[in-house]
Amino acid sequence: MGRVAALVIAAPLALGLATAPAASAAAVTTLYYSSSGAPDYLAQIDQGAANWNAAVTDVKLVKRNTSATIVFHEIHSGGSYTNTNGHGRGQIYLDTSQVAEGFDPTRIAAHELGHNLGLPDHYSGPCTELMSGHGPGTACKNAKPSAAEAAKVQSLWVNGLVAQAAAENRAVAY
Numbered sequence: 001m002g003r004v005a006a007l008v009i010a011a012p013l014a015l016g017l018a019t020a021p022a023a024s025a026a027a028v029t030t031l032y033y034s035s036s037g038a039p040d041y042l043a044q045i046d047q048g049a050a051n052w053n054a055a056v057t058d059v060k061l062v063k064r065n066t067s068a069t070i071v072f073h074e075i076h077s078g079g080s081y082t083n084t085n086g087h088g089r090g091q092i093y094l095d096t097s098q099v100a101e102g103f104d105p106t107r108i109a110a111h112e113l114g115h116n117l118g119l120p121d122h123y124s125g126p127c128t129e130l131m132s133g134h135g136p137g138t139a140c141k142n143a144k145p146s147a148a149e150a151a152k153v154q155s156l157w158v159n160g161l162v163a164q165a166a167a168e169n170r171a172v173a174y
């Protein structure tokens with residue numbers, strides 16, 4: 001009996017020692033996005049994702065046009081929006097007519113990615129916030145999350161948001 005218990009305990013200890021240097025670092029969740037459905041905005045989508053990757057470390061956005069969980073599309077009316085569970089899965093629709101009005105496509109892409117990362121809209125916020133969306137008007141070209149937005153996403157994903165209970169899909173606009 002004592003022997004068996006000692007063996008059972010020994011294995012996790014050995015693993016713990018082997019991985020000790022990484023033990024204090026949070027696990028990184030990689031989310032894959034596909035942009036081939038929005039061919040006019042490939043560079044803007046990549047920049048929006050890069051802006052998130054520069055701001056947070058718990059979750060990473062990587063382009064992959066097969067088996068992506070975040071999928072970009074292009075539409076031509078009705079306003080940009082995303083249908084997402086806020087847990088790294090969603091369909092993002094970028095409206096070319098909204099871009100023609102003067103709204104910045106990189107900011108739109110980064111904003112919709114923000115929804116997929118778990119952030120709600122905050123239209124009354126300043127241009128320095130991504131989730132203020134269309135609120136600050138067409139003059140606002142900021143496509144980077146604010147420090148508070150980055151901190152919120154970082155905290156949401158610290159243990160891997162996808163591992164938590166899945167939320168219902170819902171549509172949210174730019």
Ligand SMILES: [Zn+2]
Nearest residue numbers: 121172173174
């Ligand atoms: Zn929105």
